[in-house]
Amino acid sequence: MLDDRSGGIARWRRVADALRQEIADGSLIDRIPPESRLAQRFGVNRHTVRRAIAALADEGLLRAEQGRGTFVNRPAERLAYPVGARTRFSENIARQQREPGGRLIKADQVTADARLASILECRVGAPLHRLETLHVADGVPLSVSTSWFLLERFPNIVQDYAESGSITRALEAAGLSDYRRRETRLTAERATPNDAQALSLSPDGLVMVARAVDIDLENRPIQALRTRFSADWIELVFRH
Amino acid sequence: MLDDRSGGIARWRRVADALRQEIADGSLIDRIPPESRLAQRFGVNRHTVRRAIAALADEGLLRAEQGRGTFVNRPAERLAYPVGARTRFSENIARQQREPGGRLIKADQVTADARLASILECRVGAPLHRLETLHVADGVPLSVSTSWFLLERFPNIVQDYAESGSITRALEAAGLSDYRRRETRLTAERATPNDAQALSLSPDGLVMVARAVDIDLENRPIQALRTRFSADWIELVFRH
DNA sequence: TTTATATGTCTATACAATTAGACAAATAGG
DNA sequence: CCTATTTGTCTAATTGTATAGACATATAAA
Structure with missing residues (x-):
């Protein structure tokens, strides 16, 4: 009955959470991998990654620049x-x-x-x-x-x-x-x-x-x- | 009580999380309130509550009995x-x-x-x-x-x-x-x-x-x- | 037995999330 | 200038989520 494909948490949010965690522990610094690569890595569509990035940009953690890439705003040490x-x-x-x-x-x-x-x-x-x-x-x-x-x-x-x-x-x-x-x-x-x-x-x-x-x-x-x-x-x- | 905006988390999961927390800290023991009451309390439809309960039942925390009610399985002290x-x-x-x-x-x-x-x-x-x-x-x-x-x-x-x-x-x-x-x-x-x-x-x-x-x-x-x-x-x- | 109260199941509808593909626009590097 | 790369935007189809209502079924108590 319970469809485990998505356990009630949207995939874009899981991607966002994973990225936020990597930013917090310093695995992601400066420029992050391009959307296409992240989509491949997380096994989701590029649009899903984009939504995750948009959420993190909204929080002020990331900043996307057309043609250049997406960047981490703060060094973000705990x-x-x-x-x-x-x-x-x-x-x-x-x-x-x-x-x-x-x-x-x-x-x-x-x-x-x-x-x-x-x-x-x-x-x-x-x-x-x-x-x-x-x-x-x-x-x-x-x-x-x-x-x-x-x-x-x-x-x-x-x-x-x-x-x-x-x-x-x-x-x-x-x-x-x-x-x-x-x-x-x-x-x-x-x-x-x-x-x-x-x-x-x-x-x-x-x-x-x-x-x-x-x-x-x-x-x-x-x-x-x-x-x-x-x-x-x-x-x-x-x-x- | 529950936020209306869906931030990428399904409402049934928020209800499930809230209930799981109340079970964990002992606010919910033995028989929990009926689905209709919970639906009212969380401001969601009864089906949404049912899905949350189904998830918790799947985890072994709750047990629903037709005609009687829904019960907490473990005393669940941390x-x-x-x-x-x-x-x-x-x-x-x-x-x-x-x-x-x-x-x-x-x-x-x-x-x-x-x-x-x-x-x-x-x-x-x-x-x-x-x-x-x-x-x-x-x-x-x-x-x-x-x-x-x-x-x-x-x-x-x-x-x-x-x-x-x-x-x-x-x-x-x-x-x-x-x-x-x-x-x-x-x-x-x-x-x-x-x-x-x-x-x-x-x-x-x-x-x-x-x-x-x-x-x-x-x-x-x-x-x-x-x-x-x-x-x-x-x-x-x-x-x- | 009757009644009130619960959970269980079904149909239907509207909206959100996810995927897919295509193309535009900005940037960096030969 | 040309090209490859990358983000931005659009349409469309599919699946998941949430609400609503109706009714079945089990239980306990009057």
Whole structure:
């Protein structure tokens, strides 16, 4: 019943994804092979390749010039993003000579479900701040996070974050001088439409999802985090 | 909820992806909502939902029963896979009451390119063993790895691995009592057809790609690794 | 048994994706 | 200037995707 000729993904998009990946890992630089050659290599019609290239050109990755060829626009090296106990977004980015920034997308209040209650060591139903934040480097969006804070302990976290654009500084304002990450759990998913838009990804872009818990110096949980990193342009680095 | 514009991805596949994700993170358990309700929720026709469900049933995730409803087959909790300096696949798996296993898919010899030479601290063109290995728990494939060893230092690694099914034991056979991981770099990609088959993924399944370097007790590089983890059923855990 | 609710199957239609072929237009190199 | 190469545009035919409606069939509960 299920026709596997195309598993629900258009061939031009598969070609586009393959090319994007080769651009991201540096296999494709400067001029890419002509359409006819790519069509042969992927086993598709030239028009299908053209559509894939058009999509990547739309993303700003490729540039086609009639008579000359098609070229890669950016050198496009993946940004290394170190993750550790003391990971601080702003420091991470600044260390790589880029200008960090943070923006509050949304903020509301929710109640703790069983999972969050267990993570934050509070009762089920406890009121929480939920923040949706976007993090950029040199104006390029790198990740979006959803974070949960105990309303009781951090009543003004939303306003503090909105003013400073940095969780670290917002926590300082709440009297918390230092904190660290306890653990990070990683999976990969397809970006939701919302995240894809926020991260300027193609509608089926991939994200690495990091669920993390931050704790204070007395090992009490501060915040639960769910961060989505754009998989094409970020490489998470763990030093052991 | 689902974007109306078709960006090269069939709507039935987006519905299938959304449902698969909800199954994976536990939002959907036991009986799922009826087709008509899902159609309404996703803003698509009932036939489109049916096709998505058929795809997931094909993967063994769902089971439709006429007159009763559609049910989730597995509880489908992601297997937590701890990653650290002393990560050992067999120990990791055994600790979770599962039976680990390893199988050699392919072995050949290659020469070091610039990247490998820099990682393994050898000259460009140095002969290397390249091993393609599959790792399973309770017979379920979890990851595939490509690993590179200096031929000079580990001449018999292929045979040793083939006999023991464990890198740790193969290295012991070469006189290396202990080793540890220096760093892990993570990205996410769409599975190649080869990897998808080896990992029993749907043809467009996602993998987490971990590039790692193992070093001996004197900090000399032993092996370069590129491991692909099935993203739907594995969660990588980093303790800091 | 009757009813409401589910999934299963069929037909039909409109639109998108893919392939194919032909030719135009720009570029680079003898 | 001529030629080979490469991207750009057009038409046409075929296959895949999505919607719509009708009805069959199985299940559980009143």
